[in-house]
Amino acid sequence: MRIATADEVRVLPDDTAGEPAWKKLTRQGWFLAVASPVLMLVLWEILVRVKLLDARFFPMPSVVIQDLLTQAMHKELWIHTGYTISRMLIGFVLGAIPGVLLGIAMGLSPVLRQLLQPAIAAIYPIPKVALFPLIMLMFGLGESSKWVIVGVAVFFQVLMATLAGVVNIERVYLDVAADFRARRWQAYRTIALPAALPFIFTGFQLGLGMSLIVVVIAENFGTEKGLGYVIWHSWQIFEVRDMYVALILVALLGYLSQLLLARIERAVIPWRRPVRQNLNT
Amino acid sequence: MRIATADEVRVLPDDTAGEPAWKKLTRQGWFLAVASPVLMLVLWEILVRVKLLDARFFPMPSVVIQDLLTQAMHKELWIHTGYTISRMLIGFVLGAIPGVLLGIAMGLSPVLRQLLQPAIAAIYPIPKVALFPLIMLMFGLGESSKWVIVGVAVFFQVLMATLAGVVNIERVYLDVAADFRARRWQAYRTIALPAALPFIFTGFQLGLGMSLIVVVIAENFGTEKGLGYVIWHSWQIFEVRDMYVALILVALLGYLSQLLLARIERAVIPWRRPVRQNLNT
């Protein structure tokens, strides 16, 4: 550039500047994705070994994993897990199905909505676990009270999400259906249901998370089976390592159930834009 | 119309057709809004009186309300309520502040995000109440363990929401800031924070709901104060009416705290489009 004035010029480089090496490494997301939990566990192990962490409350990961593997050999652990899963699922189904149905019905019928909305709005903010004692009084300490409390918690999450989905259908889609003279059930099937599906799945996702919370609490009462029981029981008899084994399984259950739901959602809602990749601000 | 062909003609009326009277009534939303809970209570009262509902589990609303009024005279009920509120609030603040800070930091720093995300993603689906026994072992049965468990539950909700808010800032706003040569802290203050605020408040809302759930559970342990204690204790000694009184207060607490948060949100985020009115499909 040979302009001989004192003007300033903004010049951009003609190729990309080299990034620092560490930044390139962090670009490879999988590296950190694997590295960080492993690093965390190693750090934990070391902190316990040098006695900076109290081994009574934070047993070494190596020990816990060994415990987990040992217990995995016996069917008892799997019976506990099975109970927890079945309570979650039965309760979930018990709550989700009426939740979706009532949600769609309320979404499409203003009368029904205005009739029920105030009552539901009043019940919604009650933490459903607070109803658990009442439910135990009514249904006893057995399985049914556990299903019912999970069902109640799931029901409200799914109902609210479905309702929001149906109510918030873009007006124009209903206009198109009307313009094309869609019959009532055609409009339900081709517009209301698919348009609400993403919301319904959001409700499922929240409900599933809630169901695990509620199951863990419910398993503190009137049962000797289930991962929640193992956690509370281990606390009572001070078996911290057993508690960790159960915690790991509960975490896995939470993680895998959400993963499964996401899979199902992707299969059922192929029209959704894939989630945005991590954005490098 | 006097066209003498066999063609069909679609004719629209030249004024609005009269609606049926009941439909006009339901248009007046407030009518149903008040009518439906009142109706529900009256129905409940009648069902109990004619012994179709079991008075042991569903005491008559009139009796419960009388109980509530009587107990409201004594300061004991308000002490319980005060304990519950203070545990909720302290735990909420304890979790929300670090949640927002770490969320913004992770949102803006890809390195930090990739470093911590996997570990957080692994912990997130664990129902936090399952950690409560562990926290009681570490912090004892007193107030601190209750604050900590509430804080942990709130922390993750707020963190995830804030992170989502910062990561999902519309690219173009950051471009504008760059184009206007905003300095780093200017971009934080004028773009990142306000853009993430609606998400942060969503996190607050979820966290607040979660905090009430967790407090009610925590009050089953090592305390004789708090509405949660009243509920569990009433269950154990079969004092159903006391349970209902406490349930009503918990519900009110949930409702009013969300209402308050919504007020604060509206004051802090004046730029948000007011929520859409109910839509008459």
Added chain:
Amino acid sequence: QDKVKVGAYSSVSDAPLYIALEKGFFKEQGLDVEMVKIDSGAALTTLLSTGDLDASGGSPGAGVYNAVRQGLQFKIVADKGSTLPGHGYFAFVVRKDLADQIKTPADLKDRSLAVTGYKVGASSEVTIGKLLASGGLKESDLKMTNMTFGDIAAALGTKKIDVGVLIEPLVTQVEAQGIATIWKRADTVYPNQQYGALMYGPGIIKRQAVADKFMVAYLKAARFYNAALAGKASKDELVQILTKHTTVKNPELYKTMKFPGIHPDGKLNTAGMAEDVKWWHANGRMKEEVKLSDIVDQSYAERAKKQLDASR
């Protein structure tokens, strides 16, 4: 004045602690004692381990032993409840309408039995184990459930269970109300079982002088307790103290109910405790056996006994 925080269940077996408090025995020793109500074995281990309590009444069950095995440092130092003959504080009660069908332990087959602390390594589990063994039964031969004492009483009333293990004064109450009949008191099934004990946590073990003074006051109260029950001291005063501090608020009940046994010298039935540990381990309540000598420390009680006997 030395501060001591002591946990107790508000149970009648905590009597020596309340007596020492009310009659000023702690004050005599220069101790400032604060009583903390606890509601479960888990609470006990938790609070002792975090140092929120210096000492506590509690049950020498699997939870306590597990905690010690995993490095928590507390000791079992004195008797605070055992099934001395005549002290059937616990009892098996049978639903009224089944009283004539359940006569021998073998009749329990396929019955439902509720107990507090089932599967957590509670003392009463061993008692049940002995009862079943005498009838040639195993736990799996009947339906066992875990319930709080209050639930057991209610469940007997609503006929949800057949047999329950109850504690006084509920034993007396359910019989009086015609809900159930007393079948066997615990002292007839497993005499001298150590179901309650005084425990010292690290907070007081570190202060031996305080620990000793505390024990003196405790034993002094235990002796008053035994004297009152034997009619050698004012039973009215005892009842007054218990009414004030324990969950049994109706003075009438003390007239008919059985009291827990508390050794006047605080002596523990270590042989029985070892037997219990064996049972819990054999029945899957504990993962490993523990050496009782690591856990039990009777030296405090022995020193206190000497001091009290000398001053008599």
Added chain:
Amino acid sequence: MLRVDPLDKANPRDGGGGAVSAGTKIAVRGLAKQFQAGAATVSALEGCSIDVAEGEFVTIVGPSGCGKTTLLRIVAGLETPSQGSVSIRHRDAGKPLSTMVFQETSIFPWMTVRANVGYGLMLRDVPRAQIDPVVDKFLALTGLERFADAYPYQLSGGMKQRASVARAFANDPEVLLMDEPFAALDEQNKILLQEELLRIWGETRKTVLFITHSIDEALVLSDRVLVMSARPGRIKADLRVNFPRPRAAMDLRGDPDYARLSREIWLMLREEVVGR
């Protein structure tokens, strides 16, 4: 809300306008519409009367918010008028009477492009084998062949708009109601699609009521341009456009009549817009 009546049962409350000539397809008489917005009443249309002949291509231009969309929605039967009437002659009961192309993006995100375009036929239970060739034809016309099995999220805004035009065409109605269908397109695609629309219209002789903001578009496409006044909308001018057909957008540019007409419309609109 919407009724399709045979002619002889025609609505006796038909507006005062009276006689509708034999060639008339759409007759709008004294139409007015008030909206309730909270406490206030917004008058969107007032005393609006229009006649559209069979096979005529009529364009409506007017300032933003003047009630064009409201008018079209009433004609489509999606909104009830506050006063006045609309009658449309339905010649062939086997065909849909009217189909609307909406101003907003209106193709269904949950259907593939193919399913979207075939929506109207599917609702009428036309067998799949008959739907497919029709859909393919209109996908080709709108340049979307390669996206037949894509979902809308994979399309650009312009492509979505083209799909909704294809959906209306595939429905094969007697009356096409088009609310700024090409506004979201870039100039080049817009002109291509305008030519396509004129070709299809020429072939099928549909009656078209077309809303646009673009004076050029109005002049290129239509037989008549109706200019609406600012809210509450009424018809301010009714201009005949006599350029010979077939027309090509770029060939009209040199015509002095074109410049005169566009200037005339521009001045009328400007008058309405100035208050903004």
Added chain:
Amino acid sequence: MLRVDPLDKANPRDGGGGAVSAGTKIAVRGLAKQFQAGAATVSALEGCSIDVAEGEFVTIVGPSGCGKTTLLRIVAGLETPSQGSVSIRHRDAGKPLSTMVFQETSIFPWMTVRANVGYGLMLRDVPRAQIDPVVDKFLALTGLERFADAYPYQLSGGMKQRASVARAFANDPEVLLMDEPFAALDEQNKILLQEELLRIWGETRKTVLFITHSIDEALVLSDRVLVMSARPGRIKADLRVNFPRPRAAMDLRGDPDYARLSREIWLMLREEVVGR
């Protein structure tokens, strides 16, 4: 990523283009840009060279997706080129060098219209008392006076776009980079704003680089029209537009040169679009 260097430290890697004449404000030399889209590499720009003189109004037209936005973003310093260089002469260090009006809605939803328009000044810590009159002036020019204290959700799409134009004007840069700023407006507001833009440009003699899809807009506004080819974008033609200024959109319509030029550009674009 972005550097403002004094001229004499000019980048030695400056493209082969070489000499830049003294009146040149923006010199783009051999610009190319590849994007990584998953595994594939998309070439958005290739060998693109442009000179814009001080005070010149240059318009870029080209088919959708040809790289126009990419080019403007590189000039704005928001994107780094893969090859080639951009240099812009910065005359007055007290003024911002360039400001961009983005194609998407870009005003901040969390600021009032007033705060949005004053954003650039606020960032430079200009005192409130000096910001207000500037903001008021540009709000008036864009017809937004009455919405100064409204939040963007209360505005229509067109009003938002006008606000972002006002924001760029208020920042008073030497170079205005405008990416289809009027595309979202209705025809009437568009023409009014075009006239406003020409007036401001005439007064302040800014250098303007303007992207549009509308041939009419390009002809009405600019001194030169650059036509870009389909992706990867390169400059296909560079046409001078010599109509006398001040111009009024509607007055040009009758000019035979206007018809000729617009036809010429149309044919070039059509060639590019046909593949779609």
